[in-house]
Amino acid sequence: MKSNKFTLKFNRFLELLITTFFGDTPTLLFGSKLRNIFYKIIFKKLGKSGYIQNGTEFINTKSISIGDGVHLFKNVRLDATGENNDLDLSDGVALEQGVKIGAMDNTTIHIHENTFLGPNVCIGGPGNITIGKDCLIAANCGIFANNHIFTDIHQKITAQGVTREGIIIEDNCWLGYGVVVLDGVTIGEGSVIGAGSVVTKNIPPYSVAVGAPARVIKSRKEKESILATINKSKNEK
Secondary structure (H helix, E strand, O other): OHHHHHHHHHHHHHHHHHHHHHOOOOHHHOHHHHHHHHHHHOOOEEOOOOEEOOOOEEEOHHHEEEOOOOEEOOOOEEEOOOOOOEEEEOOOOEEOOOOEEEOOOOOEEEEOOOOEEOOOOEEEOOOOEEEOOOOEEOOOOEEEOOEEOOOOOOOOHHHOOEEOOOEEEOOOOEEOOOOEEOOOOEEOOOOEEOOOOEEOOOEOOOEEEEOOOOEEEEEHHHHHHHHHHHHHHHHHO
């Protein structure tokens, strides 16, 4: 136990030392290249050909994996505080300015290849979150994989704990500006969620959903089916 605590403290010291020394080095003064070299010491994994702008912040980097060609812009904050966390950004992921991702205890957050998160997106555990490949998450979206328990009116809400079912956003989804996704939700592949929507229930694949709470207004497959029928009719002629 003492050895584990010492390791954690040493890792945090090394993390602070390196990120303080190189974290604010301007990009124009080879800051990104220096960070790509020295941050390999502290991260669980740091891929090649990435871009880490000055002003980014990291906590518990030994639980953070970053793939090849990942772009992290100014004021991004990746926080894997606690034990048994896994925060993983796959190849080609891009996080715009002000993105905040917090894992907390016993949480896995995985963002798959070539997914883009717009400015000021907030993703929070505790609770596992998976975002698939080729997704577009617009500015100011919130994805929160927990809910506070508040059933007992004689206790403070802060003392009643949380539930954590987890969130899955499958491949090739587009979440418009300001969408909020709540715990326990799966958004199916190829779905589009309109700006300002609040997703509280599962969304089937290839759906278009809007509103608070979000409801499905049409299927993207319907248009595909209509086009296929038109093309078939043309070919028969």
